[in-house]
Amino acid sequence: MKQVEEILKRNHLSVTDSRQKIMQFFLNSKGALAHADIEKKTGENFDRVTVYRTLQSFVEKGIIHLIPTKDNSIKYALCKDDCEAGHHHDNHVHFICDECSKTICLDDVTVPQVKLPKGFTPQHAEMVVNGICGDCK
Amino acid sequence: MKQVEEILKRNHLSVTDSRQKIMQFFLNSKGALAHADIEKKTGENFDRVTVYRTLQSFVEKGIIHLIPTKDNSIKYALCKDDCEAGHHHDNHVHFICDECSKTICLDDVTVPQVKLPKGFTPQHAEMVVNGICGDCK
DNA sequence: AGTAAATTTGCAACAATGATGCGAAAATTT
DNA sequence: AAATTTTCGCATCATTGTTGCAAATTTACT
Known part of the structure:
Protein backbone atom coordinates (compact mmCIF):
# COMPACT_ATOMS: atom_id res chain seq x y z
CA MET A 1 0.00 0.00 0.00
CA LYS A 2 1.26 3.40 -0.92
CA GLN A 3 2.41 5.73 1.82
CA VAL A 4 -0.20 8.38 1.14
CA GLU A 5 -2.97 5.86 1.11
CA GLU A 6 -1.81 4.54 4.42
CA ILE A 7 -1.74 7.98 5.99
CA LEU A 8 -5.25 8.73 4.81
CA LYS A 9 -6.67 5.42 5.98
CA ARG A 10 -4.99 5.68 9.34
CA ASN A 11 -6.73 9.00 9.77
CA HIS A 12 -10.15 7.77 8.72
CA LEU A 13 -10.31 9.73 5.52
CA SER A 14 -11.63 8.41 2.26
CA VAL A 15 -8.85 7.79 -0.19
CA THR A 16 -9.58 10.13 -3.04
CA ASP A 17 -7.54 11.41 -5.88
CA SER A 18 -7.16 14.98 -4.66
CA ARG A 19 -6.34 13.97 -1.12
CA GLN A 20 -3.68 11.57 -2.32
CA LYS A 21 -2.08 14.09 -4.60
CA ILE A 22 -2.16 16.92 -2.13
CA MET A 23 -0.72 14.68 0.56
CA GLN A 24 2.01 13.61 -1.81
CA PHE A 25 2.77 17.23 -2.53
CA PHE A 26 3.23 17.83 1.16
CA LEU A 27 5.53 14.86 1.45
CA ASN A 28 7.61 16.07 -1.47
CA SER A 29 8.02 19.65 -0.36
CA LYS A 30 10.39 20.44 2.44
CA GLY A 31 8.72 23.49 3.92
CA ALA A 32 5.22 24.61 4.71
CA LEU A 33 2.68 25.27 2.00
CA ALA A 34 0.10 27.94 1.48
CA HIS A 35 -3.21 27.30 -0.15
CA ALA A 36 -2.01 29.10 -3.25
CA ASP A 37 1.04 26.86 -3.58
CA ILE A 38 -1.17 23.83 -3.78
CA GLU A 39 -3.56 25.40 -6.22
CA LYS A 40 -0.82 26.53 -8.56
CA LYS A 41 2.22 24.38 -8.13
CA THR A 42 0.81 20.88 -7.99
CA GLY A 43 0.45 20.77 -11.72
CA GLU A 44 -2.98 19.37 -11.09
CA ASN A 45 -6.12 21.34 -11.57
CA PHE A 46 -8.11 21.01 -8.42
CA ASP A 47 -11.09 23.12 -7.73
CA ARG A 48 -10.31 25.83 -5.23
CA VAL A 49 -13.04 24.57 -2.97
CA THR A 50 -11.65 21.07 -3.02
CA VAL A 51 -8.28 22.30 -1.91
CA TYR A 52 -9.82 24.24 0.94
CA ARG A 53 -11.84 21.30 2.08
CA THR A 54 -8.94 18.89 1.75
CA LEU A 55 -6.75 21.12 3.87
CA GLN A 56 -9.53 21.50 6.39
CA SER A 57 -9.92 17.75 6.72
CA PHE A 58 -6.17 17.33 7.16
CA VAL A 59 -6.14 19.94 9.89
CA GLU A 60 -9.10 18.36 11.63
CA LYS A 61 -7.43 14.98 11.69
CA GLY A 62 -4.22 16.53 12.91
CA ILE A 63 -2.21 15.49 9.90
CA ILE A 64 -1.13 19.02 9.15
CA HIS A 65 -0.98 22.08 11.36
CA LEU A 66 -1.24 25.80 10.88
CA ILE A 67 1.64 28.19 11.18
CA PRO A 68 0.92 31.74 12.31
CA THR A 69 2.36 34.53 10.23
CA LYS A 70 2.28 38.26 10.49
CA ASP A 71 1.21 38.87 6.96
CA ASN A 72 -2.14 37.26 7.01
CA SER A 73 -1.18 34.22 5.03
CA ILE A 74 -2.07 30.81 6.31
CA LYS A 75 0.65 28.22 5.96
CA TYR A 76 0.16 24.52 6.48
CA ALA A 77 2.82 22.05 7.40
CA LEU A 78 3.08 18.34 7.76
CA CYS A 79 5.33 17.43 10.61
CA LYS A 80 7.69 14.55 10.62
CA ASP A 81 6.07 13.01 13.65
CA ASP A 82 2.56 13.61 12.46
CA CYS A 83 2.77 11.58 9.35
CA GLU A 84 4.73 8.79 10.89
CA ALA A 85 3.27 8.22 14.28
CA GLY A 86 0.04 10.13 14.52
CA HIS A 87 -0.74 13.14 16.59
CA HIS A 88 2.49 14.34 18.08
CA HIS A 89 1.71 17.93 18.63
CA ASP A 90 4.47 18.91 20.95
CA ASN A 91 4.79 22.43 19.76
CA HIS A 92 7.92 23.28 17.99
CA VAL A 93 9.33 26.54 16.72
CA HIS A 94 8.79 27.63 13.13
CA PHE A 95 11.33 29.38 11.01
CA ILE A 96 10.58 31.69 8.12
CA CYS A 97 13.43 32.68 5.83
CA ASP A 98 13.47 36.36 4.97
CA GLU A 99 15.30 35.57 1.76
CA CYS A 100 13.40 32.72 0.14
CA SER A 101 10.43 32.97 2.49
CA LYS A 102 10.40 29.24 2.94
CA THR A 103 8.68 28.19 6.14
CA ILE A 104 10.24 25.34 8.04
CA CYS A 105 9.23 23.30 11.06
CA LEU A 106 12.07 23.04 13.51
CA ASP A 107 10.77 19.81 14.92
CA ASP A 108 13.55 19.58 17.46
CA VAL A 109 13.24 23.06 18.89
CA THR A 110 10.49 23.30 21.48
CA VAL A 111 8.77 26.54 22.36
CA PRO A 112 10.19 27.70 25.69
CA GLN A 113 7.94 28.53 28.59
CA VAL A 114 7.56 32.14 29.66
CA GLU A 126 3.52 29.53 19.38
CA MET A 127 6.86 30.86 18.33
CA VAL A 128 8.03 31.99 14.92
CA VAL A 129 11.59 32.98 14.18
CA ASN A 130 12.52 34.99 11.12
CA GLY A 131 15.98 35.06 9.64
CA ILE A 132 18.15 33.43 6.99
CA CYS A 133 17.99 29.72 6.36
CA GLY A 134 20.88 27.45 5.49
CA ASP A 135 20.13 27.39 1.78
CA CYS A 136 20.27 31.16 1.45
CA LYS A 137 23.61 31.79 3.06
CA MET B 1 -2.24 70.15 22.47
CA LYS B 2 -4.22 66.96 22.52
CA GLN B 3 -2.41 63.68 22.99
CA VAL B 4 -3.45 62.20 19.66
CA GLU B 5 -2.39 65.32 17.82
CA GLU B 6 0.96 65.14 19.49
CA ILE B 7 1.48 61.51 18.55
CA LEU B 8 0.65 62.19 14.92
CA LYS B 9 2.88 65.24 14.67
CA ARG B 10 5.76 63.51 16.36
CA ASN B 11 5.51 60.84 13.68
CA HIS B 12 5.33 63.28 10.80
CA LEU B 13 1.77 62.50 9.85
CA SER B 14 -0.79 65.09 8.85
CA VAL B 15 -3.34 65.61 11.56
CA THR B 16 -6.60 64.53 10.00
CA ASP B 17 -9.95 63.69 11.42
CA SER B 18 -9.83 59.96 10.73
CA ARG B 19 -6.30 59.55 11.97
CA GLN B 20 -7.12 61.35 15.19
CA LYS B 21 -10.23 59.31 15.82
CA ILE B 22 -8.65 55.99 14.98
CA MET B 23 -5.67 56.80 17.16
CA GLN B 24 -8.00 57.76 19.98
CA PHE B 25 -9.79 54.46 19.53
CA PHE B 26 -6.50 52.64 19.97
CA LEU B 27 -5.74 54.62 23.10
CA ASN B 28 -9.13 53.82 24.56
CA SER B 29 -9.12 50.11 23.89
CA LYS B 30 -7.00 47.86 26.00
CA GLY B 31 -6.22 45.12 23.54
CA ALA B 32 -5.29 44.85 19.92
CA LEU B 33 -7.69 45.81 17.15
CA ALA B 34 -8.57 44.25 13.84
CA HIS B 35 -9.51 46.27 10.83
CA ALA B 36 -13.12 45.25 11.27
CA ASP B 37 -13.21 46.53 14.85
CA ILE B 38 -12.26 49.95 13.69
CA GLU B 39 -14.71 49.97 10.84
CA LYS B 40 -17.61 48.87 12.98
CA LYS B 41 -17.03 49.83 16.57
CA THR B 42 -15.75 53.36 16.31
CA GLY B 43 -19.21 54.72 15.83
CA GLU B 44 -17.73 56.76 13.03
CA ASN B 45 -18.31 55.98 9.41
CA PHE B 46 -14.94 55.86 7.78
CA ASP B 47 -14.45 54.58 4.31
CA ARG B 48 -12.92 51.13 4.30
CA VAL B 49 -10.04 52.36 2.23
CA THR B 50 -9.34 55.17 4.63
CA VAL B 51 -9.09 52.76 7.49
CA TYR B 52 -6.69 50.57 5.57
CA ARG B 53 -4.52 53.47 4.62
CA THR B 54 -4.57 54.93 8.09
CA LEU B 55 -3.46 51.63 9.59
CA GLN B 56 -0.79 51.31 6.95
CA SER B 57 0.59 54.72 7.76
CA PHE B 58 0.63 53.91 11.45
CA VAL B 59 2.49 50.68 10.81
CA GLU B 60 4.99 52.43 8.56
CA LYS B 61 5.75 55.00 11.21
CA GLY B 62 6.05 52.32 13.84
CA ILE B 63 3.20 53.61 15.94
CA ILE B 64 1.36 50.33 15.83
CA HIS B 65 2.59 46.83 15.14
CA LEU B 66 1.14 43.65 13.75
CA ILE B 67 0.42 40.58 15.77
CA PRO B 68 0.67 37.18 14.10
CA THR B 69 -2.30 34.89 14.46
CA LYS B 70 -3.09 31.44 13.26
CA ASP B 71 -6.47 32.27 11.88
CA ASN B 72 -5.50 34.64 9.18
CA SER B 73 -6.74 37.75 10.93
CA ILE B 74 -4.47 40.74 11.16
CA LYS B 75 -4.45 42.44 14.53
CA TYR B 76 -2.87 45.79 15.22
CA ALA B 77 -1.69 47.01 18.57
CA LEU B 78 -0.37 50.21 19.99
CA CYS B 79 2.27 49.50 22.55
CA LYS B 80 2.74 51.46 25.68
CA ASP B 81 6.28 52.36 24.80
CA ASP B 82 5.53 53.21 21.23
CA CYS B 83 3.14 55.99 21.89
CA GLU B 84 5.09 57.46 24.73
CA ALA B 85 8.66 57.31 23.64
CA GLY B 86 8.81 56.46 19.98
CA HIS B 87 10.04 53.29 18.45
CA HIS B 88 10.66 50.86 21.28
CA HIS B 89 10.28 47.65 19.45
CA ASP B 90 11.88 45.30 21.87
CA ASN B 91 9.72 42.37 21.05
CA HIS B 92 7.33 41.29 23.66
CA VAL B 93 5.02 38.32 23.93
CA HIS B 94 1.38 38.56 22.86
CA PHE B 95 -1.49 36.92 24.63
CA ILE B 96 -4.75 35.88 23.02
CA CYS B 97 -7.62 34.92 25.28
CA ASP B 98 -9.45 31.80 24.14
CA GLU B 99 -12.56 33.00 25.93
CA CYS B 100 -13.04 36.61 24.89
CA SER B 101 -10.44 36.47 22.13
CA LYS B 102 -8.98 39.74 23.27
CA THR B 103 -5.39 40.20 22.15
CA ILE B 104 -3.04 41.80 24.62
CA CYS B 105 0.54 43.02 24.45
CA LEU B 106 2.51 41.72 27.39
CA ASP B 107 4.93 44.61 27.24
CA ASP B 108 6.99 43.30 30.11
CA VAL B 109 7.45 39.77 28.84
CA THR B 110 10.26 39.51 26.32
CA VAL B 111 10.47 36.76 23.77
CA PRO B 112 13.11 34.30 24.97
CA GLN B 113 15.99 33.25 22.75
CA VAL B 114 16.08 29.74 21.36
CA GLU B 126 7.61 36.36 17.66
CA MET B 127 5.73 34.55 20.37
CA VAL B 128 2.02 34.25 20.92
CA VAL B 129 0.51 32.60 23.96
CA ASN B 130 -3.08 31.44 24.05
CA GLY B 131 -5.03 30.89 27.24
CA ILE B 132 -7.43 32.59 29.61
CA CYS B 133 -7.00 36.21 30.56
CA GLY B 134 -7.63 37.77 33.95
CA ASP B 135 -11.04 39.14 33.02
CA CYS B 136 -12.41 35.77 31.97
CA LYS B 137 -11.58 33.81 35.09
C1' DA C 1 -18.57 -8.63 -7.33
C1' DG C 2 -22.53 -5.68 -7.23
C1' DT C 3 -25.48 -2.63 -4.92
C1' DA C 4 -26.84 0.66 -1.25
C1' DA C 5 -25.24 4.23 1.73
C1' DA C 6 -22.05 7.64 2.83
C1' DT C 7 -18.70 10.80 1.48
C1' DT C 8 -16.53 13.90 -1.61
C1' DT C 9 -16.29 16.72 -5.66
C1' DG C 10 -17.09 20.67 -8.56
C1' DC C 11 -19.90 24.30 -10.03
C1' DA C 12 -22.38 28.59 -9.02
C1' DA C 13 -23.06 32.10 -6.11
C1' DC C 14 -21.81 34.88 -2.38
C1' DA C 15 -19.23 37.41 1.45
C1' DA C 16 -15.18 39.43 3.23
C1' DT C 17 -10.82 41.41 2.72
C1' DG C 18 -7.53 44.10 0.59
C1' DA C 19 -5.47 47.05 -3.36
C1' DT C 20 -5.36 50.85 -6.98
C1' DG C 21 -6.56 55.08 -9.73
C1' DC C 22 -8.20 59.44 -9.61
C1' DG C 23 -10.76 63.78 -8.83
C1' DA C 24 -12.34 66.38 -4.77
C1' DA C 25 -11.38 67.93 -0.25
C1' DA C 26 -8.56 68.98 3.48
C1' DA C 27 -4.08 70.01 5.71
C1' DT C 28 0.42 72.04 5.53
C1' DT C 29 3.75 75.30 3.94
C1' DT C 30 5.07 79.86 2.39
C1' DA D 1 -4.60 83.50 2.11
C1' DA D 2 -2.67 81.29 -1.88
C1' DA D 3 0.08 77.47 -3.49
C1' DT D 4 1.53 72.97 -2.66
C1' DT D 5 1.22 68.65 -0.67
C1' DT D 6 -1.30 65.14 1.42
C1' DT D 7 -5.32 62.66 2.36
C1' DC D 8 -10.12 61.23 1.50
C1' DG D 9 -13.71 58.76 -0.60
C1' DC D 10 -15.82 56.75 -4.42
C1' DA D 11 -15.67 53.26 -8.09
C1' DT D 12 -13.59 49.30 -9.51
C1' DC D 13 -11.08 45.19 -9.30
C1' DA D 14 -8.39 41.01 -7.39
C1' DT D 15 -7.91 37.57 -4.01
C1' DT D 16 -9.38 34.66 -0.50
C1' DG D 17 -12.54 31.93 1.76
C1' DT D 18 -17.50 29.97 2.50
C1' DT D 19 -22.00 27.60 1.52
C1' DG D 20 -25.64 24.85 -0.97
C1' DC D 21 -26.56 21.37 -3.90
C1' DA D 22 -26.55 17.90 -7.64
C1' DA D 23 -23.41 14.60 -9.73
C1' DA D 24 -19.64 11.55 -9.09
C1' DT D 25 -16.81 8.74 -6.38
C1' DT D 26 -15.63 5.91 -2.39
C1' DT D 27 -16.78 2.81 1.16
C1' DA D 28 -19.51 -0.61 3.41
C1' DC D 29 -22.48 -4.42 3.05
C1' DT D 30 -24.34 -8.62 1.42
Whole structure:
Protein backbone atom coordinates (compact mmCIF):
# COMPACT_ATOMS: atom_id res chain seq x y z
CA MET A 1 0.00 0.00 0.00
CA LYS A 2 1.26 3.40 -0.92
CA GLN A 3 2.41 5.73 1.82
CA VAL A 4 -0.20 8.38 1.14
CA GLU A 5 -2.97 5.86 1.11
CA GLU A 6 -1.81 4.54 4.42
CA ILE A 7 -1.74 7.98 5.99
CA LEU A 8 -5.25 8.73 4.81
CA LYS A 9 -6.67 5.42 5.98
CA ARG A 10 -4.99 5.68 9.34
CA ASN A 11 -6.73 9.00 9.77
CA HIS A 12 -10.15 7.77 8.72
CA LEU A 13 -10.31 9.73 5.52
CA SER A 14 -11.63 8.41 2.26
CA VAL A 15 -8.85 7.79 -0.19
CA THR A 16 -9.58 10.13 -3.04
CA ASP A 17 -7.54 11.41 -5.88
CA SER A 18 -7.16 14.98 -4.66
CA ARG A 19 -6.34 13.97 -1.12
CA GLN A 20 -3.68 11.57 -2.32
CA LYS A 21 -2.08 14.09 -4.60
CA ILE A 22 -2.16 16.92 -2.13
CA MET A 23 -0.72 14.68 0.56
CA GLN A 24 2.01 13.61 -1.81
CA PHE A 25 2.77 17.23 -2.53
CA PHE A 26 3.23 17.83 1.16
CA LEU A 27 5.53 14.86 1.45
CA ASN A 28 7.61 16.07 -1.47
CA SER A 29 8.02 19.65 -0.36
CA LYS A 30 10.39 20.44 2.44
CA GLY A 31 8.72 23.49 3.92
CA ALA A 32 5.22 24.61 4.71
CA LEU A 33 2.68 25.27 2.00
CA ALA A 34 0.10 27.94 1.48
CA HIS A 35 -3.21 27.30 -0.15
CA ALA A 36 -2.01 29.10 -3.25
CA ASP A 37 1.04 26.86 -3.58
CA ILE A 38 -1.17 23.83 -3.78
CA GLU A 39 -3.56 25.40 -6.22
CA LYS A 40 -0.82 26.53 -8.56
CA LYS A 41 2.22 24.38 -8.13
CA THR A 42 0.81 20.88 -7.99
CA GLY A 43 0.45 20.77 -11.72
CA GLU A 44 -2.98 19.37 -11.09
CA ASN A 45 -6.12 21.34 -11.57
CA PHE A 46 -8.11 21.01 -8.42
CA ASP A 47 -11.09 23.12 -7.73
CA ARG A 48 -10.31 25.83 -5.23
CA VAL A 49 -13.04 24.57 -2.97
CA THR A 50 -11.65 21.07 -3.02
CA VAL A 51 -8.28 22.30 -1.91
CA TYR A 52 -9.82 24.24 0.94
CA ARG A 53 -11.84 21.30 2.08
CA THR A 54 -8.94 18.89 1.75
CA LEU A 55 -6.75 21.12 3.87
CA GLN A 56 -9.53 21.50 6.39
CA SER A 57 -9.92 17.75 6.72
CA PHE A 58 -6.17 17.33 7.16
CA VAL A 59 -6.14 19.94 9.89
CA GLU A 60 -9.10 18.36 11.63
CA LYS A 61 -7.43 14.98 11.69
CA GLY A 62 -4.22 16.53 12.91
CA ILE A 63 -2.21 15.49 9.90
CA ILE A 64 -1.13 19.02 9.15
CA HIS A 65 -0.98 22.08 11.36
CA LEU A 66 -1.24 25.80 10.88
CA ILE A 67 1.64 28.19 11.18
CA PRO A 68 0.92 31.74 12.31
CA THR A 69 2.36 34.53 10.23
CA LYS A 70 2.28 38.26 10.49
CA ASP A 71 1.21 38.87 6.96
CA ASN A 72 -2.14 37.26 7.01
CA SER A 73 -1.18 34.22 5.03
CA ILE A 74 -2.07 30.81 6.31
CA LYS A 75 0.65 28.22 5.96
CA TYR A 76 0.16 24.52 6.48
CA ALA A 77 2.82 22.05 7.40
CA LEU A 78 3.08 18.34 7.76
CA CYS A 79 5.33 17.43 10.61
CA LYS A 80 7.69 14.55 10.62
CA ASP A 81 6.07 13.01 13.65
CA ASP A 82 2.56 13.61 12.46
CA CYS A 83 2.77 11.58 9.35
CA GLU A 84 4.73 8.79 10.89
CA ALA A 85 3.27 8.22 14.28
CA GLY A 86 0.04 10.13 14.52
CA HIS A 87 -0.74 13.14 16.59
CA HIS A 88 2.49 14.34 18.08
CA HIS A 89 1.71 17.93 18.63
CA ASP A 90 4.47 18.91 20.95
CA ASN A 91 4.79 22.43 19.76
CA HIS A 92 7.92 23.28 17.99
CA VAL A 93 9.33 26.54 16.72
CA HIS A 94 8.79 27.63 13.13
CA PHE A 95 11.33 29.38 11.01
CA ILE A 96 10.58 31.69 8.12
CA CYS A 97 13.43 32.68 5.83
CA ASP A 98 13.47 36.36 4.97
CA GLU A 99 15.30 35.57 1.76
CA CYS A 100 13.40 32.72 0.14
CA SER A 101 10.43 32.97 2.49
CA LYS A 102 10.40 29.24 2.94
CA THR A 103 8.68 28.19 6.14
CA ILE A 104 10.24 25.34 8.04
CA CYS A 105 9.23 23.30 11.06
CA LEU A 106 12.07 23.04 13.51
CA ASP A 107 10.77 19.81 14.92
CA ASP A 108 13.55 19.58 17.46
CA VAL A 109 13.24 23.06 18.89
CA THR A 110 10.49 23.30 21.48
CA VAL A 111 8.77 26.54 22.36
CA PRO A 112 10.19 27.70 25.69
CA GLN A 113 7.94 28.53 28.59
CA VAL A 114 7.56 32.14 29.66
CA LYS A 115 6.43 33.63 32.92
CA LEU A 116 3.22 35.55 32.41
CA PRO A 117 1.90 38.41 34.55
CA LYS A 118 -0.66 37.62 37.23
CA GLY A 119 -4.06 36.61 36.01
CA PHE A 120 -3.02 35.05 32.75
CA THR A 121 -3.33 31.29 32.39
CA PRO A 122 -1.38 29.93 29.45
CA GLN A 123 -2.68 27.03 27.42
CA HIS A 124 -0.64 26.95 24.29
CA ALA A 125 2.27 28.91 22.87
CA GLU A 126 3.52 29.53 19.38
CA MET A 127 6.86 30.86 18.33
CA VAL A 128 8.03 31.99 14.92
CA VAL A 129 11.59 32.98 14.18
CA ASN A 130 12.52 34.99 11.12
CA GLY A 131 15.98 35.06 9.64
CA ILE A 132 18.15 33.43 6.99
CA CYS A 133 17.99 29.72 6.36
CA GLY A 134 20.88 27.45 5.49
CA ASP A 135 20.13 27.39 1.78
CA CYS A 136 20.27 31.16 1.45
CA LYS A 137 23.61 31.79 3.06
CA MET B 1 -2.24 70.15 22.47
CA LYS B 2 -4.22 66.96 22.52
CA GLN B 3 -2.41 63.68 22.99
CA VAL B 4 -3.45 62.20 19.66
CA GLU B 5 -2.39 65.32 17.82
CA GLU B 6 0.96 65.14 19.49
CA ILE B 7 1.48 61.51 18.55
CA LEU B 8 0.65 62.19 14.92
CA LYS B 9 2.88 65.24 14.67
CA ARG B 10 5.76 63.51 16.36
CA ASN B 11 5.51 60.84 13.68
CA HIS B 12 5.33 63.28 10.80
CA LEU B 13 1.77 62.50 9.85
CA SER B 14 -0.79 65.09 8.85
CA VAL B 15 -3.34 65.61 11.56
CA THR B 16 -6.60 64.53 10.00
CA ASP B 17 -9.95 63.69 11.42
CA SER B 18 -9.83 59.96 10.73
CA ARG B 19 -6.30 59.55 11.97
CA GLN B 20 -7.12 61.35 15.19
CA LYS B 21 -10.23 59.31 15.82
CA ILE B 22 -8.65 55.99 14.98
CA MET B 23 -5.67 56.80 17.16
CA GLN B 24 -8.00 57.76 19.98
CA PHE B 25 -9.79 54.46 19.53
CA PHE B 26 -6.50 52.64 19.97
CA LEU B 27 -5.74 54.62 23.10
CA ASN B 28 -9.13 53.82 24.56
CA SER B 29 -9.12 50.11 23.89
CA LYS B 30 -7.00 47.86 26.00
CA GLY B 31 -6.22 45.12 23.54
CA ALA B 32 -5.29 44.85 19.92
CA LEU B 33 -7.69 45.81 17.15
CA ALA B 34 -8.57 44.25 13.84
CA HIS B 35 -9.51 46.27 10.83
CA ALA B 36 -13.12 45.25 11.27
CA ASP B 37 -13.21 46.53 14.85
CA ILE B 38 -12.26 49.95 13.69
CA GLU B 39 -14.71 49.97 10.84
CA LYS B 40 -17.61 48.87 12.98
CA LYS B 41 -17.03 49.83 16.57
CA THR B 42 -15.75 53.36 16.31
CA GLY B 43 -19.21 54.72 15.83
CA GLU B 44 -17.73 56.76 13.03
CA ASN B 45 -18.31 55.98 9.41
CA PHE B 46 -14.94 55.86 7.78
CA ASP B 47 -14.45 54.58 4.31
CA ARG B 48 -12.92 51.13 4.30
CA VAL B 49 -10.04 52.36 2.23
CA THR B 50 -9.34 55.17 4.63
CA VAL B 51 -9.09 52.76 7.49
CA TYR B 52 -6.69 50.57 5.57
CA ARG B 53 -4.52 53.47 4.62
CA THR B 54 -4.57 54.93 8.09
CA LEU B 55 -3.46 51.63 9.59
CA GLN B 56 -0.79 51.31 6.95
CA SER B 57 0.59 54.72 7.76
CA PHE B 58 0.63 53.91 11.45
CA VAL B 59 2.49 50.68 10.81
CA GLU B 60 4.99 52.43 8.56
CA LYS B 61 5.75 55.00 11.21
CA GLY B 62 6.05 52.32 13.84
CA ILE B 63 3.20 53.61 15.94
CA ILE B 64 1.36 50.33 15.83
CA HIS B 65 2.59 46.83 15.14
CA LEU B 66 1.14 43.65 13.75
CA ILE B 67 0.42 40.58 15.77
CA PRO B 68 0.67 37.18 14.10
CA THR B 69 -2.30 34.89 14.46
CA LYS B 70 -3.09 31.44 13.26
CA ASP B 71 -6.47 32.27 11.88
CA ASN B 72 -5.50 34.64 9.18
CA SER B 73 -6.74 37.75 10.93
CA ILE B 74 -4.47 40.74 11.16
CA LYS B 75 -4.45 42.44 14.53
CA TYR B 76 -2.87 45.79 15.22
CA ALA B 77 -1.69 47.01 18.57
CA LEU B 78 -0.37 50.21 19.99
CA CYS B 79 2.27 49.50 22.55
CA LYS B 80 2.74 51.46 25.68
CA ASP B 81 6.28 52.36 24.80
CA ASP B 82 5.53 53.21 21.23
CA CYS B 83 3.14 55.99 21.89
CA GLU B 84 5.09 57.46 24.73
CA ALA B 85 8.66 57.31 23.64
CA GLY B 86 8.81 56.46 19.98
CA HIS B 87 10.04 53.29 18.45
CA HIS B 88 10.66 50.86 21.28
CA HIS B 89 10.28 47.65 19.45
CA ASP B 90 11.88 45.30 21.87
CA ASN B 91 9.72 42.37 21.05
CA HIS B 92 7.33 41.29 23.66
CA VAL B 93 5.02 38.32 23.93
CA HIS B 94 1.38 38.56 22.86
CA PHE B 95 -1.49 36.92 24.63
CA ILE B 96 -4.75 35.88 23.02
CA CYS B 97 -7.62 34.92 25.28
CA ASP B 98 -9.45 31.80 24.14
CA GLU B 99 -12.56 33.00 25.93
CA CYS B 100 -13.04 36.61 24.89
CA SER B 101 -10.44 36.47 22.13
CA LYS B 102 -8.98 39.74 23.27
CA THR B 103 -5.39 40.20 22.15
CA ILE B 104 -3.04 41.80 24.62
CA CYS B 105 0.54 43.02 24.45
CA LEU B 106 2.51 41.72 27.39
CA ASP B 107 4.93 44.61 27.24
CA ASP B 108 6.99 43.30 30.11
CA VAL B 109 7.45 39.77 28.84
CA THR B 110 10.26 39.51 26.32
CA VAL B 111 10.47 36.76 23.77
CA PRO B 112 13.11 34.30 24.97
CA GLN B 113 15.99 33.25 22.75
CA VAL B 114 16.08 29.74 21.36
CA LYS B 115 18.94 27.71 20.04
CA LEU B 116 18.43 26.96 16.38
CA PRO B 117 19.87 24.08 14.39
CA LYS B 118 23.02 24.69 12.39
CA GLY B 119 22.63 26.91 9.37
CA PHE B 120 19.79 29.04 10.63
CA THR B 121 20.53 32.65 11.45
CA PRO B 122 17.82 34.26 13.53
CA GLN B 123 16.87 37.86 13.02
CA HIS B 124 13.62 38.36 14.81
CA ALA B 125 11.29 36.21 16.88
CA GLU B 126 7.61 36.36 17.66
CA MET B 127 5.73 34.55 20.37
CA VAL B 128 2.02 34.25 20.92
CA VAL B 129 0.51 32.60 23.96
CA ASN B 130 -3.08 31.44 24.05
CA GLY B 131 -5.03 30.89 27.24
CA ILE B 132 -7.43 32.59 29.61
CA CYS B 133 -7.00 36.21 30.56
CA GLY B 134 -7.63 37.77 33.95
CA ASP B 135 -11.04 39.14 33.02
CA CYS B 136 -12.41 35.77 31.97
CA LYS B 137 -11.58 33.81 35.09
C1' DA C 1 -18.57 -8.63 -7.33
C1' DG C 2 -22.53 -5.68 -7.23
C1' DT C 3 -25.48 -2.63 -4.92
C1' DA C 4 -26.84 0.66 -1.25
C1' DA C 5 -25.24 4.23 1.73
C1' DA C 6 -22.05 7.64 2.83
C1' DT C 7 -18.70 10.80 1.48
C1' DT C 8 -16.53 13.90 -1.61
C1' DT C 9 -16.29 16.72 -5.66
C1' DG C 10 -17.09 20.67 -8.56
C1' DC C 11 -19.90 24.30 -10.03
C1' DA C 12 -22.38 28.59 -9.02
C1' DA C 13 -23.06 32.10 -6.11
C1' DC C 14 -21.81 34.88 -2.38
C1' DA C 15 -19.23 37.41 1.45
C1' DA C 16 -15.18 39.43 3.23
C1' DT C 17 -10.82 41.41 2.72
C1' DG C 18 -7.53 44.10 0.59
C1' DA C 19 -5.47 47.05 -3.36
C1' DT C 20 -5.36 50.85 -6.98
C1' DG C 21 -6.56 55.08 -9.73
C1' DC C 22 -8.20 59.44 -9.61
C1' DG C 23 -10.76 63.78 -8.83
C1' DA C 24 -12.34 66.38 -4.77
C1' DA C 25 -11.38 67.93 -0.25
C1' DA C 26 -8.56 68.98 3.48
C1' DA C 27 -4.08 70.01 5.71
C1' DT C 28 0.42 72.04 5.53
C1' DT C 29 3.75 75.30 3.94
C1' DT C 30 5.07 79.86 2.39
C1' DA D 1 -4.60 83.50 2.11
C1' DA D 2 -2.67 81.29 -1.88
C1' DA D 3 0.08 77.47 -3.49
C1' DT D 4 1.53 72.97 -2.66
C1' DT D 5 1.22 68.65 -0.67
C1' DT D 6 -1.30 65.14 1.42
C1' DT D 7 -5.32 62.66 2.36
C1' DC D 8 -10.12 61.23 1.50
C1' DG D 9 -13.71 58.76 -0.60
C1' DC D 10 -15.82 56.75 -4.42
C1' DA D 11 -15.67 53.26 -8.09
C1' DT D 12 -13.59 49.30 -9.51
C1' DC D 13 -11.08 45.19 -9.30
C1' DA D 14 -8.39 41.01 -7.39
C1' DT D 15 -7.91 37.57 -4.01
C1' DT D 16 -9.38 34.66 -0.50
C1' DG D 17 -12.54 31.93 1.76
C1' DT D 18 -17.50 29.97 2.50
C1' DT D 19 -22.00 27.60 1.52
C1' DG D 20 -25.64 24.85 -0.97
C1' DC D 21 -26.56 21.37 -3.90
C1' DA D 22 -26.55 17.90 -7.64
C1' DA D 23 -23.41 14.60 -9.73
C1' DA D 24 -19.64 11.55 -9.09
C1' DT D 25 -16.81 8.74 -6.38
C1' DT D 26 -15.63 5.91 -2.39
C1' DT D 27 -16.78 2.81 1.16
C1' DA D 28 -19.51 -0.61 3.41
C1' DC D 29 -22.48 -4.42 3.05
C1' DT D 30 -24.34 -8.62 1.42
